[in-house]
Amino acid sequence: MTLDRQTLLLAYKTMRRIRDFEERVNVEFVAGNIPGFVHLYSGEEAIAVGVCMHLEAADYIGSTHRGHGHSLAKGCDPKRMMLEILGKAEGLCGGKGGSMHIADLQRGMLGANAIVGGSPPLVIGAALTAKTKRSDRVAVAFTGDGGSNQGTIFEAMNMAVVLQLPAIFVVENNGYGEGTAAKYAVGAKDTAQRAAGFGMPAVKVDGRDFFAVYEATAGAVDRARAGGGPSFIEARCARIHGHYCGDPQSYRSKDELTKAREVHDPISGFRRRVLASGELTATELDSIDRCSAEEMDDAVTTAHAGTAPPVEALYTDVYAAY
Amino acid sequence: MTLDRQTLLLAYKTMRRIRDFEERVNVEFVAGNIPGFVHLYSGEEAIAVGVCMHLEAADYIGSTHRGHGHSLAKGCDPKRMMLEILGKAEGLCGGKGGSMHIADLQRGMLGANAIVGGSPPLVIGAALTAKTKRSDRVAVAFTGDGGSNQGTIFEAMNMAVVLQLPAIFVVENNGYGEGTAAKYAVGAKDTAQRAAGFGMPAVKVDGRDFFAVYEATAGAVDRARAGGGPSFIEARCARIHGHYCGDPQSYRSKDELTKAREVHDPISGFRRRVLASGELTATELDSIDRCSAEEMDDAVTTAHAGTAPPVEALYTDVYAAY
Amino acid sequence: MSRTSFRQALNDALRSEMRRDSNVVIIGEDVAGGAGGTGVDDAYGGIMGVTRGLVGEFGRARVIDTPITESAIVGMAAGAAMTGLRPVAELMFVDFLGVCLDQILNQAAKFRYMFGGKARTPLVIRAMFGAGFNAGAQHSQCLYSFFTHIPGLKVVIPSSPYDAKGLLIQAIRDDDPVIFLEHTKLYDVEGDVPTESYTVPFGEAQILREGGDLTIVALARMTHIALEAAAGLAENGVEATVIDPRTTSPLDEETILESVAATGRLLVVDESNPRCSVASEIAAVIAERGFRDLKAPIRRITAPHTPVPFSPVLENAYIPSSAAVEAAAMELVRWS
Amino acid sequence: MSRTSFRQALNDALRSEMRRDSNVVIIGEDVAGGAGGTGVDDAYGGIMGVTRGLVGEFGRARVIDTPITESAIVGMAAGAAMTGLRPVAELMFVDFLGVCLDQILNQAAKFRYMFGGKARTPLVIRAMFGAGFNAGAQHSQCLYSFFTHIPGLKVVIPSSPYDAKGLLIQAIRDDDPVIFLEHTKLYDVEGDVPTESYTVPFGEAQILREGGDLTIVALARMTHIALEAAAGLAENGVEATVIDPRTTSPLDEETILESVAATGRLLVVDESNPRCSVASEIAAVIAERGFRDLKAPIRRITAPHTPVPFSPVLENAYIPSSAAVEAAAMELVRWS
């Protein structure tokens, strides 16, 4: 599949932006500047970008605990994300949510979700809104391989088929749920085949290959917009960092960890491919790298300069009896 | 498949016993002698019997809200069941459970369950006990077509595959969950194919045909006892009565209701077949009918003669702070 | 004004709000009477008949029958609420909370706060509750103390047809998730209900009866037990005030405090299990804010700390009786 | 006796019971450190390291890693308990109760009663709870009031390494389903713990400190806050008794009543949300049974009625502080 230069540039820019964002978060976390815990998306960029490049701001996504990549791909502002992750008042959720609860409803980002399997039922609700209001919006639910076994996603898939909702279920199979391998926890070795059994088109793609994800999503999105109902995509990838920042990952072999960084990296893969094909030039890509780095410097500086939420914020945004 | 006379006689006797039991319950309910609500198994006898004839008392079953047939097929005493359904102290649960909570742990009957989808997770637990204690016991989970969409059964199926548990999932597809048709609520038109996607052998059989159910279960039980892991069976059948006693069933056509009684009845079907083949004689079957009728007269009389639980029983069998 | 059953009052509320606002949709099992069958539509109209006739008027696009998958029902309703609809999801029996709690506890209830005030989740979850039907341990619970404990939810528990209609309309118009609980034994209760649309505000208790000797607080079906007891007490010259909070979140503490200031005695009647119950909460509030006015201990009359038994004799003994309320009230009045 | 962390005390309890009884199995996510990976076994030993080393000694047949499916985990454990095993299921964060409540509320908790006493369900469900980790609204809740409300469950909430070990051993030997809750901020707390096996009985509160001016009841991490406050109060000449109920079901009402009989003042510190909380329950019990002894209102110091916020400044303001406890205690002592 060949894509125009604008598309390729945007794809690279967004993947790079996600990677840089995550690596900065990692640095900030190690430096002790980030409260709580964070889960990094590095190595999975091609999935969020390949999927979300088909979406408008008005379309919806539901995310996971590993949601920074989805948020950025859906158009959230890295500054306000970094502010949120540092718990600042200027953050996307005013500092009340944090890394695991980044949401931006104006951009159709329905929220990172710290409950594994929490998003799919919500996402079919957004799809129901689209169907009920006869808009052509679509809703995408991101779930991990571990989450793919959760009863909630099966219920959501069946409901989406029964009501023929414009929903797309994307399972990001990075091989592990915490320390447990997908090949142990997923009794059906193939989640796409399992999903097909629910009565919807389901495909398996290489989630490290932007082009494969982009192409598979095109079909699913077109079908959904045209009223053709839900689809399922399993995208296989490799997690570069641990389950959470600080995870020693001794459940993975040294060799596997090296490969994840050096062999399976979707961004260098993309870069190699577009340079080889001559579709983009090194100069173009390098300048994107530079801009991205600057953008992230900026985000981190802004985040540090952010202010802590006022204590009164504890009592707002909720009906509080006392 | 041909079965020896003892097996055939036992099959007929048990199916007849279930039918007679249910029809008596219906009479008692209409007469206002049964508190709460009851769900009758009439028309589905071939499934409980075809499955449970492969089970020993030491094997386990988990049931549904429509559990009288499963209980009888697993060997529960009709007297003590009828006593329970009438809320008497001599009932299987001392009158504390009722129709929807009949259980008999000595006979491996882990309980009727008034929560749709409630049993499968419990049943894999019984299967885990069997596996852990290296016994060759098996555990069977009965679920309806409506219940087959519940997240709990999908989680249980995946867990059973992952841990290779001696569990068998039987979906009794009687076409409806309350007033909602299976062909509407089950997005995958085929629950067996959907189950196969979870990584276990799955078959679809005519649940009105005792022989078909008996044969399908044989394979599943042998596999489970031999350590071959879980299996799935969808058995299609027709519900003769309403969802609950008193259900007007206007969501079903007159024609369908008549067919359920006259065409799809598994017991008359069985009778026709064994008489035609000459495997059993009308005299034999008629005498079973007579005994069964007497047994049920007896059960009903005993149940009426039962005593109400003492009020103190309210506070027993539970840690009660006050 | 016309004599209307509790059930019909709920049906009226749903109908008038669906006419008023096309974003209101109903989601649940058999709410349209079941789907895909060979017979007629709207056979059930909801298992208790509350939604009867709605699919006829509004069609299946707005009265949506679903598979038996409560997590998907509630989650879908919450997601739809976040994105512009005003769904009324029906959970049938509140006991089924067990299979969908996460979508209420960790999702719908938390969005507004967790997302810094940027999310609105105008969702209503209707469910029936309560003992008295010999429906057994898994179909007879109250469980409203769970919802009352959860920040971000509003909890409505009407006791009369008038309140049922006004509170349900209010619930549908509210921008927070509202749990709306209907006692199974109240559906056939009749009362005078205006034919036009009206709302009953949340957080305003109703004084059902005034008396100077003690204050009895009760919810839903228990208000009827309390009034029965109050009548009996009156015959013995004891005058009780009976208060129905109507919503437990928000909870109208002031009305109860004012009454206790006058009577000095409080008795709370609650059909649920006792520990960490709404009865406990009300007792704690008064022990904290109304202590100076108290002339006697605060009594709770609740179900015992046991599951709901099936057998009628046991279930009757399980449910708080007006006799028990009367006896406890007399003790309080005589206390010194 | 040796200095042992809360985490290690739990590990010791599990190990000694698994050695004693081959029916004890552990079931949960990554309890064996994860499975099927390319690296080493026992990498995590449970996400908080509580089960570390157990898979090495007892093998994967008894330390069972599962998929991320809590309904199947808890349900499987309950079914195994009904049929002869003594499973210890790990729910990781108690917040995940949302995705498996039914198997606790309607299944495990009800079998014994619903089946007329014929079922035994010797099941332990371990989960961590509490705020203080900046883990956000879905990973910081208490939720023990839910379990305490449910008949058929026993609820254990230890505050020290000694109690953690003795109560967990007791829980494993108990024939009813036991919810065993571990506060995330206590895992690294150290204390003297006997190396041999011992049990701490359920329903027996522990008096952590004696003083005649008021009674403070607190659980888990809040006992430490309460003791801190008590120390501060002592400097102002106010002597507080601090009581740790240790189990909320059964709840030791007598020990609290006796103390209040002596002090006349009660303050309950509870990290959970206030409505229908354990604090409410204890206040209600004393307002009912200890009224005559009360010299002042019963105060509850709890988290506000809001979800747990992420930002440290807000989370710190959310969690009850010793300063707040001290201030409330002074008010009670001065009250007239």
Ligand SMILES: Cc1ncc(C[n+]2csc(CCOP(=O)(O)OP(=O)(O)O)c2C)c(N)n1
């Ligand atoms: C219901 C629930 N169970 C368990 C957890 C703890 N947990 C958080 S992330 C995670 C692993 C998820 O694995 P996967 O779905 O593959 O996503 P990944 O982390 O690989 O992106 C677990 C078990 C949780 N947050 N929610």
Ligand SMILES: Cc1ncc(C[n+]2csc(CCOP(=O)(O)OP(=O)(O)O)c2C)c(N)n1
């Ligand atoms: C979790 C839950 N949801 C809904 C119900 C109400 N209910 C009881 S039986 C039933 C229909 C079940 O249909 P199916 O599984 O096909 O079993 P059948 O009644 O046909 O035997 C429903 C919806 C319930 N008891 N539990």
Ligand SMILES: [Mg+2]
């Ligand atoms: Mg994963």
Ligand SMILES: [Mg+2]
């Ligand atoms: Mg059915």
